[in-house]
Amino acid sequence: MRQQSGDASLLRRLNTAAILRHLRGAESATFAELAKAARVSRPTAEAVVEELLAEGWAEECGEDSAERQRGRPAKRFRFRASAGHVVGVSIGAYRLFAMVADLGGRVVATHRMAVYPEMPADERMAAIVGLVEQAATDLGDADALAGRGAGRFAAVGVGTTGVVDARGRVVKSIALPGWTGLELQAELSRMIPAPVLVENDMRLAVLAEHWRGVAVGRRDVVYLFTGNRMSLGLLIDGVPYRGSHGASGELGEQPGGLWKVWSHVVDYAMSVEPGELRSPGQAAEFAFTRALEGDPRAVKTVEAFATGLAEGLVTVVNPLDPEMVVIGGALSRGGELLTGPIQAYLNRVCLYPPEVVASRLGVESIVVGALKLALNNADKLLFS
Amino acid sequence: MRQQSGDASLLRRLNTAAILRHLRGAESATFAELAKAARVSRPTAEAVVEELLAEGWAEECGEDSAERQRGRPAKRFRFRASAGHVVGVSIGAYRLFAMVADLGGRVVATHRMAVYPEMPADERMAAIVGLVEQAATDLGDADALAGRGAGRFAAVGVGTTGVVDARGRVVKSIALPGWTGLELQAELSRMIPAPVLVENDMRLAVLAEHWRGVAVGRRDVVYLFTGNRMSLGLLIDGVPYRGSHGASGELGEQPGGLWKVWSHVVDYAMSVEPGELRSPGQAAEFAFTRALEGDPRAVKTVEAFATGLAEGLVTVVNPLDPEMVVIGGALSRGGELLTGPIQAYLNRVCLYPPEVVASRLGVESIVVGALKLALNNADKLLFS
Structure with missing residues (x-):
């Protein structure tokens, strides 16, 4: 019986x-x-x-x-897509960012929280948990699954800087204090009553571009994240590539002047406004603005900066033969100012020049990718 | 009925x-x-x-x-492995090489034929067909499937230089005259009464290393083919990676001094024996020999040469995070002379230094990979 x-x-x-x-x-x-x-x-x-x-x-x-x-x-x-919700979270040095969507992928809310670079690891994790709880509360009591706090999320996706292994452990991170060796997925799973998945931010960024960014429908993509640090996300046969230790996309130490492009924009900004202190990323944006305003020195500076990026990119583009290069992160705002010279350079030296496109998701690509990670996991849990 | x-x-x-x-x-x-x-x-x-x-x-x-x-x-x-045979062929500027194996992968014969760099494409193809027919004849009449000429082969795998698309067309080749645009797979299929498959030689080389070379059991491998030209073969998740146009592994034009390593060994050889004309590959072998004999200048030369290779490799190794780097092709004979300094360099600059190993298949990796391509195809035809 x-x-x-x-x-x-x-x-x-x-x-x-x-x-x-x-x-x-x-x-x-x-x-x-x-x-x-x-x-x-x-x-x-x-x-x-x-x-x-x-x-x-x-x-x-x-x-x-x-x-x-x-x-x-x-x-x-x-x-009924609103039968369930997922949340994606990106962890930054200065900011946490959460994005909530229903099971159909429709974004229903975003939440931000300011943090600070020196924040200890346990406080940063507590802040993440607080943000997820806040997101659950704000979702209201409208749906049938409400009233379970953070447990109402079908899945939580989290993007972090650093080398992340297949179990969601941060094997190495130089950006956040106490982050190296952190069992981030296990720790957050203990504190959040929902399935939590942790992944490296570059892999999430390229996942986001493939899901609803400029790389929809592409299979082989090199994604360059620009900001105060630079790294790559590689899409290989339609899937973000991990590498054998989860460290793919790290540029690390490179020979010669490769990837050392910041001096162009930093020197320019200093020469124009010597009193103003700017991060490398801010210096780049300053140069973009002045270039758009027509300052010929700024135009030359941005061109040299973009060509420097192209020189770095070609060392990866030639061996990998991708169909597209996406310029993502903060500097994607440079748009055509960056993609123009990079495309021209690749057209000159590549057998098959890939299309060079600026991301429209910008720095949000990471949280959008974290959302997609959560959705994929919810799908797996609910429908298989 | x-x-x-x-x-x-x-x-x-x-x-x-x-x-x-x-x-x-x-x-x-x-x-x-x-x-x-x-x-x-x-x-x-x-x-x-x-x-x-x-x-x-x-x-x-x-x-x-x-x-x-x-x-x-x-x-x-x-x-009964000897119930059928396959043949792998590698096409060089100076030499054709064929390797015959039974369906169990046991090599039963090898055949070589001298050709010349300027050989017109139709003559080179006729030579390939002749070599395959010779291989079939030499196989003897011992088995049940004999007496059908080249048609006795269950499959023929062919490795060629150049960019090869999924249909076995040579999209681009600078090494062989008349090779660009050649429908090599279709043409050979017309002339050989057996299934013929054509693939890029670097992908076959890394396939061979994965099958019965130094990379057995590895999933992510960067293979460097050395000789008078250099290129890469990439194994990604256990499979040779094509790229979006079949052009993966091509180094092409690279910025700065990257991959421009020949001057070290060429200058050395010229300074020791000014009257002797040597190809870059021969100059490297000359330097290896003198280094093994203890000439301190040769040792320094080979170290500088190997470090130059390591600088090129790191631009690919850091982003891809492979578990192994294989030094293949003619210069694999340098063995520890090359792998030692390359390993030391990667240990210094990589977050996860991959193991650096010299191929033992050497230049034969291409024909062995062609054989494996044929075997895989025979398996598909016979057993599915």
């Missing part, structure tokens, strides 16, 4: 999963379409849909007059 | 394929083991094995006294 009822309940769960998966993939569906897609009888499909309606996973969305049931138009149902 | 007999013959073919696949994967097997593995009745297994014995695909290989049939020890059978 027990064996039999176990089998029956397993079968019911498989049928439910099959119907839910089909609803999720389709715009909408009728009982008949769901029965066919899940290879179940119509009464079974009806029973499963009733259950999904009651639990808030599905909703009615009109009628289909082409398909009729006892002379009446057939009801249509769809997946 | 026709429908039914079609189904029966399909079923028989599926059973045959299943049993053949199991025989190929196992050391040996009895009727009972084969019946179980292929999920068929014992009489069916017996009938299929009789057919495979008659056709030369299987052979008896002793008895199993642990398993008995009517009181007698059960017969054991194994796949």
Whole structure:
């Protein structure tokens, strides 16, 4: 008896999963379409849909007059994306950033929290947990799964700087104090009552560009994150590439003058406004602004800066033969000022010059990628 | 009737394929083991094995006294690797090289043919066809599939320099006249009565190192082919990586002095023996020999040369995070003279220094990779 009822309940769960998966993939569906897609009888499909309606996973969305049931138009149902939510978090030295979306990937809220570079690791983790809890509270009590605090999230994706291994441990990070060796995924999982996934920020950035950025539909992409530090994210055959220690994309120490491009913009900014202290990234933005205003020295400076980036890029672009190079991070705001000279350089030296495109997600690419990481995980948990 | 007999013959073919696949994967097997593995009745297994014995695909290989049939020890059978052969070919400017193996991958013959750099493309192709026919003839008439000329090969794998697309067309080659734009796979398929596959030589070299070279069991490998030209082969997640145009591994034009390492050894050789004309590769070998003999200037020269290679390698090793770097091609003979300084350099600048190993296949890596390409294809044709 027990064996039999176990089998029956397993079968019911498989049928439910099959119907839910089909609803999720389709715009909408009728009982008949769901029965066919899940290879179940119509009464079974009806029973499963009733259950999904009651639990808030599905909703009615009109009628289909082409398909009729006892002379009446057939009801249509769809997946209720707001049945669940996920949150993506990016961890910076100065800022935490959270983005909340429903299971359909629609962003419903963003949250920011200021932190500081010297913040101890345990305080930074507590701040992350606080931000996720805040995001859960702000989501309101509107949906059926509410009232469980941070546990209401189907998954939490977290992007961090540093080398991250497959278990979400920060193997090495020079940017944040106490971060090296931190079991970040395990620690956050202990503090947040939802599945937590931690991944390296560059891999999330390129994932985001592939999901809803400039690299949608591309398979092989070199993504350059620009800011006060630079690193790469590599998309290989449509998937962010980890490398054998999770350290892919790190530029590290490079020979000669490769990737040492900051002096162009820093020297320029200092010469124009000697009294003003600027970070390298701020100096670059200053040069962009002046170049757009028509200062010929600024134009030359930005060109030299971009050519320096192109020289670094070609050492990776030639061996990897990507179809696209994405300039991401803070300096993506430079737009055509950067992509123009980089494209011209690659056109000159590459057998197959990839298209050079500025990210439109900018620094948000990391949190968007963290959101996608959470969504992928929620999909896996809910529909398989 | 026709429908039914079609189904029966399909079923028989599926059973045959299943049993053949199991025989190929196992050391040996009895009727009972084969019946179980292929999920068929014992009489069916017996009938299929009789057919495979008659056709030369299987052979008896002793008895199993642990398993008995009517009181007698059960017969054991194994796949007859010599039932079929494949050939791998590498195309050089000065030399064609063919390697013949049975379906078990055992090399049974090698063939070389001298050609010349200026050889027109149609003559070079005719020479390839001639070499493959010669290889077929030399294989003798010993096996059941003989007497069909080059058609006796289950597959022919061909490695060529240049950018090769997925259909085996040489999109670009600067090394061989008339090679750019050549439909090499289609042309050779027209002239050789066997399935022909054409692939870029660097991808075959790294495939060979992964199959039976120094990179067995590795997943992420950067392979450097050294010789009068240098290029890379990239193994990513255990598979040679193509890039978006089949141009991965090309170093192309690189900024600064990167990869411009020849002057070290060429200048050295010229200074020691001013009258002797040597190619860059020959100059390197000359320096290796003198270094091994203890000439301190030669030792310094080889160190500088190796460090130059390491500087080029680090631009790829840091972003890709491979577990191993293989030094292949003609200069792999330098062995520890090269790998020592390269390893020391990577240890100094890499977060995760990969192991640096000299290939033992040397220049043969390409033809061995071509053989593996042919074997993989034969497997696909015969067993699926």
